Every structure is written in C-alpha cells, then in structure tokens.
Amino acid sequence: MNYENLMRECFDLALKGRGKVLTNPMVGAIVFKNGKIIGRGYHRSFYQDHAEIDCFNNLEEAAEGGTLVVNLEPCSHFGKHPPCVDEVIRRKIKKVVISNLDTNPKVDGIKKLKDAGIEVITGVLENEGKKLNEKFFLNMKYKRPLLALKYAQSLDGKIATETFDSKWISNEESRAFVHKLRNDYDAILVGANTLASDNPRLTSRIDGGVNPYRIIVTNSLSLDPLSEVFLENSDNKTIIATNSTKDFDINAEIIRCKTKGGGVDLEDLLDKLYQRDIGSVLVEGGSVINNAFLRENLVDKIYQFIAPIIVSGLRSRSAFMGEGAKLISEAKKFRIDEIRRFGSDVMFEVNNVYRDC
Ligand SMILES: [Zn+2]
Structure with missing residues (x-):
C-alpha cells in the first residue's frame, strides 16, 4: 500500500x-x-x-x-x-x-x-x-533555537535612508506575510537602535495568532520605558537581553548575558533562550544586530524582501553593517530555496548552506 x-x-x-x-x-x-x-x-x-x-x-x-x-x-x-x-x-x-x-x-x-x-x-x-x-531537527542538532533574519530592502540593498526612515520599503502584501511569519516563530528580536527608531509593537496581528516573545538586545540602559513593547507587556513576554549588570526600571523580564566584543554574547543569549524552550527566533533588525549574528555564524535562514525602489546615499543603511569579508571567498554562503512575489515585491527565502540537517 x-x-x-x-x-x-x-x-x-x-x-x-x-x-x-x-x-x-x-x-x-x-x-x-x-x-x-x-x-x-x-x-x-x-x-x-x-x-x-x-x-x-x-x-x-x-x-x-x-x-x-x-x-x-x-x-x-x-x-x-x-x-x-x-x-x-x-x-x-x-x-x-x-x-x-x-x-x-x-x-x-x-x-x-x-x-x-x-x-x-x-x-x-x-x-x-x-x-x-526543520526547526525541531536544527534544535536537536545544535541545541539552540533556529535563527532567521527578516528585512526589506531597496533594489540597491538599503533598509533605511540616511535619516533612518524605513517606513515603508515593502508593500502591504509583504507586511501581511510578515505577520504570518511572526506567528511561526517563538520569539522576535530587535536591537536597541531599531527599538528607538521604529518603536515596533512586535505582535502577530493575525486571527487566532499567538504573540511571540519580544526580545530587545542592548548593551546599555538607554531604553525608553514608554516604548510600545513595554507598554504592551500584558502577557509578560517582553524580554530585555543585556550584558549590563545595572538594574532596569522597565516593565520587562531581564536576561543577563555574557559579554563578547563589547556587546551581548549572542551565542550565550541563544543558549539561555533555548533553556526556556524557545525553539526559534526571528530577528527584525537592524544592520548592526544582523551583522553581529552573521559574524558569529548563527544565521540559519533569511527572509529578504526586495522592493523596486532605489534609495542611494552614502550614509543610508544596508542590511548588514560592521565588520565584513575581506575577500569574496570569505563571504558567508547561503542557498536560495524559495522565491515568492508579493505584488510588486519579491521575497527570497535563503538558508545557510552549513546548516543542513
Ligand atoms: Zn510521544
């Protein structure tokens, strides 16, 4: 049969x-x-x-x-x-x-x-x-959450202008898909800069959706306690991940991490999240935190939305900023597994070639 x-x-x-x-x-x-x-x-x-x-x-x-x-x-x-x-x-x-x-x-x-x-x-x-x-098998193999990045960029690879404006690069159809994505992930993570510039709510606004954990990574205490993620914390799922030892007077749980390179030790953070049964993390910006995860070889998957606009400008932001490869042969390698269209936008779903399991 x-x-x-x-x-x-x-x-x-x-x-x-x-x-x-x-x-x-x-x-x-x-x-x-x-x-x-x-x-x-x-x-x-x-x-x-x-x-x-x-x-x-x-x-x-x-x-x-x-x-x-x-x-x-x-x-x-x-x-x-x-x-x-x-x-x-x-x-x-x-x-x-x-x-x-x-x-x-x-x-x-x-x-x-x-x-x-x-x-x-x-x-x-x-x-x-x-x-x-795939998430479960990666969890079993690496004993840490699956880590995915999501960002929307222009044709010339920019995720924000020189004045940090990023609303909106992608169209409504793409953004509706992101809300579905958030429902698939156990946690959404942003850096302190993204929190300050975008003030996102980081909720899953779909019917019957479960809100993910909301994680803010920071090496300092300069977070605005009136940010949406702290005001929306009725489900106690907002977490501040920091290597700072000082106290925060903010409506969120604090996870203390080791320090690496002057910031939060990201591997240590993923260990601690996994111990709390968080099996997947979606990183939603920005350039510095994306690059930090990339340099630590912790990026398993990327959802890259591309909108048909050109931003240009020397100081506009690209998806990865910070230390980079000196030679093309040292570039991080991914495999494009899916290409989808959302109206005028295109999305690439790419997976790290080293993470096959
Ligand atoms: Zn069983």
Missing part, C-alpha cells in the same frame, strides 16, 4: 500546532483500519499530549489491528508524558508508518515497536517531513 496520501494528511494535521509547540516537533497522527481512517490527532501545544495519544483519544472504534501513520518516530522515553510506544503496543496496533526518525538520542521507539512484533515502515515522504520540522 502507498502511504503517501495518509502521510500528507498527517503533515496537515501537524501544521495545526504551528507556533504553539515551542521546541517540540509538529506531529500529526492517523489510525487507518479496514480501508478507512478511524482517528486523527496532532500535537496541539508544547504542554499537551503527543499526537499519537491525541489520536487515540479521538478514535471512532478500537485501534486493534489498525495501522498508525505518524510523521515522527513515536517516543520511547519518559519526558513530560509517558512513552507513546507503550500506548501503541497496548492498543494492539499492527503496523506503524513513519516519515522521520527522531534524532533525539533518548528516543528509540522503532526498536521497542519491532520487539513487540509490530511492523514498521520508515522514510515515507522523508524530505517533506524534514522540511516541515
């Missing part, structure tokens, strides 16, 4: 957990028996049941003798929940069909299933499954 259509349905189910599973993978599960689907489930949020259990809780009839289709290897260890493989065995499932193996070293669900006499098929739509959970 060809399980690809059922696996695609698992992917669709998995995507319902988008933006809510933090460092967990997005997983969907289906039980198939006698030619029909008798149960569907998915991992709804970081704090809720795994997909297999959610699926078993929604069965129309007993799962005994059925096939479980699930996009990730069922877990075999005690985490926040008991192992899913035990429940798969208890329910007398006959066959388990999987897209991706779990790269978490604590998980060896397949061995446990086979030992219990269950047939296991793996690798169904494996590449699509990896793409779906």
Whole structure:
C-alpha cells in the first residue's frame, strides 16, 4: 500500500500546532483500519499530549489491528508524558508508518515497536517531513533555537535612508506575510537602535495568532520605558537581553548575558533562550544586530524582501553593517530555496548552506 496520501494528511494535521509547540516537533497522527481512517490527532501545544495519544483519544472504534501513520518516530522515553510506544503496543496496533526518525538520542521507539512484533515502515515522504520540522531537527542538532533574519530592502540593498526612515520599503502584501511569519516563530528580536527608531509593537496581528516573545538586545540602559513593547507587556513576554549588570526600571523580564566584543554574547543569549524552550527566533533588525549574528555564524535562514525602489546615499543603511569579508571567498554562503512575489515585491527565502540537517 502507498502511504503517501495518509502521510500528507498527517503533515496537515501537524501544521495545526504551528507556533504553539515551542521546541517540540509538529506531529500529526492517523489510525487507518479496514480501508478507512478511524482517528486523527496532532500535537496541539508544547504542554499537551503527543499526537499519537491525541489520536487515540479521538478514535471512532478500537485501534486493534489498525495501522498508525505518524510523521515522527513515536517516543520511547519518559519526558513530560509517558512513552507513546507503550500506548501503541497496548492498543494492539499492527503496523506503524513513519516519515522521520527522531534524532533525539533518548528516543528509540522503532526498536521497542519491532520487539513487540509490530511492523514498521520508515522514510515515507522523508524530505517533506524534514522540511516541515526543520526547526525541531536544527534544535536537536545544535541545541539552540533556529535563527532567521527578516528585512526589506531597496533594489540597491538599503533598509533605511540616511535619516533612518524605513517606513515603508515593502508593500502591504509583504507586511501581511510578515505577520504570518511572526506567528511561526517563538520569539522576535530587535536591537536597541531599531527599538528607538521604529518603536515596533512586535505582535502577530493575525486571527487566532499567538504573540511571540519580544526580545530587545542592548548593551546599555538607554531604553525608553514608554516604548510600545513595554507598554504592551500584558502577557509578560517582553524580554530585555543585556550584558549590563545595572538594574532596569522597565516593565520587562531581564536576561543577563555574557559579554563578547563589547556587546551581548549572542551565542550565550541563544543558549539561555533555548533553556526556556524557545525553539526559534526571528530577528527584525537592524544592520548592526544582523551583522553581529552573521559574524558569529548563527544565521540559519533569511527572509529578504526586495522592493523596486532605489534609495542611494552614502550614509543610508544596508542590511548588514560592521565588520565584513575581506575577500569574496570569505563571504558567508547561503542557498536560495524559495522565491515568492508579493505584488510588486519579491521575497527570497535563503538558508545557510552549513546548516543542513
Ligand atoms: Zn510521544
């Protein structure tokens, strides 16, 4: 039997957990028996049941003798929940069909299933499954959040004019897509300069969206306590990340980081965010913070919007400013994986060639 259509349905189910599973993978599960689907489930949020259990809780009839289709290897260890493989065995499932193996070293669900006499098929739509959970697989491999940059630039590569004006380079369609993007990321991060010049709210203004953590990186205390991100902090998700040891009288949580190169040690910051189960961070400017992440080899992905305007000017801002490569051979290398049009704008989604996992 060809399980690809059922696996695609698992992917669709998995995507319902988008933006809510933090460092967990997005997983969907289906039980198939006698030619029909008798149960569907998915991992709804970081704090809720795994997909297999959610699926078993929604069965129309007993799962005994059925096939479980699930996009990730069922877990075999005690985490926040008991192992899913035990429940798969208890329910007398006959066959388990999987897209991706779990790269978490604590998980060896397949061995446990086979030992219990269950047939296991793996690798169904494996590449699509990896793409779906790229964040999770990167988290597992590097033990830090996935880091993406987003910026809008002119044809001549400028993200702001000489007077720091940047509203708006991209069009409304592009900006609507950015609001969707924010819903996919666990945290949005800006530097203190962007906070001062743009005063962004950093919310996800889409229906049913979950607001991300809002992170302000600064090596000084000169933040305006009346900035929107501090005034909007009713959900307690605004964080100031700093290497300063002084106290702030601001409505936000403070994360103290190590110092590197006179500023916040960004690797240390990502470690600390990961410890808090933040699995992905979207950096929304500006030039200095973009360049700092790039120089530290921490940029996994870039969403680059290009608008058909030309700014020019010697002191206008480009997306990356600061120390750069001396030779082209030393330039950071990326791969363009997707090109999309938003009206008159174009967006490149590019991934770091060193981050394949
Ligand atoms: Zn599980």
